[in-house]
Amino acid sequence: MHTPKPILQSKDQAWPLHIRDPKGRRQAELQEPQRVGIPGSGPAFHPRPLLSHFIVLKMSFLKDFGVKTESEDLGRDEPQCCSEVSQPHTGEVSDLNQQVWVLQGQTIVTVPRSNSVIPVTVTVVPCKYPESLEQGRGVPIYLGIENPEMCLSCEDIEGQPTLQLKEEKILRLYNEVEPVDPFLFYRLEIYSTSTFESVAFPGWFIASSDKGHPIFLTSHQGENNVNFNLSINA
Template identity: 35%
Template sequence: MSVLEENPGMKMDCEDWERDKPQCSSKGPRVKARGPEKFTIHDGDHKVLVLDSESLRAVPDKTYILPETFFVLASRVKSACENKGSPILLAVSKGELCLCCDRKKGQSQPSLQLKKRKLSNLAAQKKWKCLPFIFYRNKVGSWNTLESAAHPGWFVCTSANPGEPVEMTKSRGGRKYTEFSFRHICKTEMSPSEVSE
């Protein structure tokens, strides 16, 4: 699989969103909003994220395994703290399933869920409706962390054991990987969920 390494100069933030949103002007043409960027996500243990039975799992990065395509869109929600990173929305399955960090009834801690929401519709929602879907993408050297906007201090993580579900953690390091690389993918590549039967 051919992938392009992440553009280190690329920054997705509110300013990009504001600049790229449709402009309403009677004097000039309308500018179309830029769509989401497509990436594969790899953890610090050389595993890739894949979609398996509507849950995300981290599996060893082998040439015969096709990583899931993640659709990443900058959120209009401004970060309260500059050090939190750029607020983004993440989706899989052609932007039809969005990652969400929320508490299920009866649970004391938040969990990572995939909810059936269109990324394009979610981006237009008010802050309080889309907050569980927002993650702060923060650069840590050449890696990125993904912190929940709705549950500060909780990070997306993978386990040291391959095949386990991707989840949320409050403790960083140890047997949990909270640092990821985003690899921009070519438009011709497709993830398993994009292949039509």
């Protein structure tokens, strides 16, 4: 598509210049470029203001005439943290010893994967307000199970951060007006595995141990298995 060229005011006119489209409508105002001193020479125009004005004007004209820009394409490809979630993602979790999460009563325990074992279906929903939490620790998520509908929570019990499974709807947590810290975990992906760090208790991670033992919180990463494979259903 041919993009019409912007029309500038006459060159003898004073700054600022007005940028107009072919129909004479004013599109933008161009300020006088900054002058910088260069040793051994006279003043020179600074290129950055001119470049930034050109980019903004180019984007404006392309959009006005229906031309899709590269940045718009990139924006569509990137996950939108603020897009609404109507259903949680589902999947399963296993540790590095090929033990999967299963439900026993009101507790999640780990057992070796086999044809006779049915892993519990986990549910995952991102936090609606990640910008209000500490940055750089991972993606904050709510983590629960599908049937029965319950969510993992971190509570202080007798001075000890403790992992619990509570009857709670994961989408209700997601739709709260602010993050519900006890139910949130920073998911940090390390190669093909993930760690789940408590938001309420930084430095404490979900961990697994021997066969048939419940998952728990630990602050000793080197002594316990805190790396898990989280497989999300397509």
